[in-house]
Amino acid sequence: MNKSFQFKQFTVNQDQCAMKIGTDGVLLGAWASINNPFSVLDIGAGTGVIALMIAQRCNAKQIDAVEIQEDAYEQCVENFENSPWADRLFCYHASINEFTEEMKEEKYDLILSNPPYFVPNIKEIHISESRKKARFKDSLPFEDLIKFSSQLLSKEGQLAIIIPFSEEKKVLKIAENFNFFPNHITRVRGTKESSIKRSLLQFSLSETILKENELVLEIRRHNYTEDYKKLVENFYLKL
Numbered sequence: 001m002n003k004s005f006q007f008k009q010f011t012v013n014q015d016q017c018a019m020k021i022g023t024d025g026v027l028l029g030a031w032a033s034i035n036n037p038f039s040v041l042d043i044g045a046g047t048g049v050i051a052l053m054i055a056q057r058c059n060a061k062q063i064d065a066v067e068i069q070e071d072a073y074e075q076c077v078e079n080f081e082n083s084p085w086a087d088r089l090f091c092y093h094a095s096i097n098e099f100t101e102e103m104k105e106e107k108y109d110l111i112l113s114n115p116p117y118f119v120p121n122i123k124e125i126h127i128s129e130s131r132k133k134a135r136f137k138d139s140l141p142f143e144d145l146i147k148f149s150s151q152l153l154s155k156e157g158q159l160a161i162i163i164p165f166s167e168e169k170k171v172l173k174i175a176e177n178f179n180f181f182p183n184h185i186t187r188v189r190g191t192k193e194s195s196i197k198r199s200l201l202q203f204s205l206s207e208t209i210l211k212e213n214e215l216v217l218e219i220r221r222h223n224y225t226e227d228y229k230k231l232v233e234n235f236y237l238k239l
Contacts, residue, residue, distance in 0.1 A: 160201070172201070
């Protein structure tokens with residue numbers, strides 16, 4: 001699990017990160033709509049994989065990331081420096097509220113986040129603080145994510161996130177409270193027969209026609225659908 005993860009155009013080291021490369025981050029990095037952004041922000045960057053994917057997909061001059069957990073921050077910096085786009089990538093070691101206060105004059109054309117969303121149970125009280133921050137939603141509540149994103153987003157900008165499907169209605173309501181309008185929702189199933197597990201949500205600050213669709217990842221175990229392969233084919237070495 002701690003070995004580096006090799007993508008087609010970059011490598012992600014993850015030995016210092018509490019949360020390793022997973023399907024959610026890769027889905028978001030591949031799915032988010034790109035509209036020639038000048039500046040991009042990845043909130044809660046972890047390994048930096050989402051920012052790296054965006055750097056591969058577009059020519060944004062400024063791709064920033066913010067990460068509160070020190071080991072993950074150091075790993076993110078390492079991954080950025082080792083990538084082909086080191087001159088465009090920068091990671092800040094801060095909480096999102098500290099970052100927003102410091103960067104209040106800054107506006108981003110695209111903000112992305114794969115926020116933590118697990119609720120700890122009694123068995124998980126004794127796990128490391130770094131893993132708690134990476135896993136549990138108290139470390140980056142959805143309301144904080146959306147509130148601070150609304151302050152950092154440019155007028156024509158987009159906010160793209162991935163969350164559990166069970167949280168979709170709640171997050172849409174929070175977003176509405178901060179004058180965000182959903183413009184694209186993709187609901188993700190493992191297989192055609194399985195229940196919806198994730199929601200990919202993209203928002204803007206002006207109302208547009210909402211596009212809704214579903215994405216099925218697998219026909220059966222390790223036999224991936226054409227839709228999923230098409231989405232991630234520029235990143236994974238093999239599927």
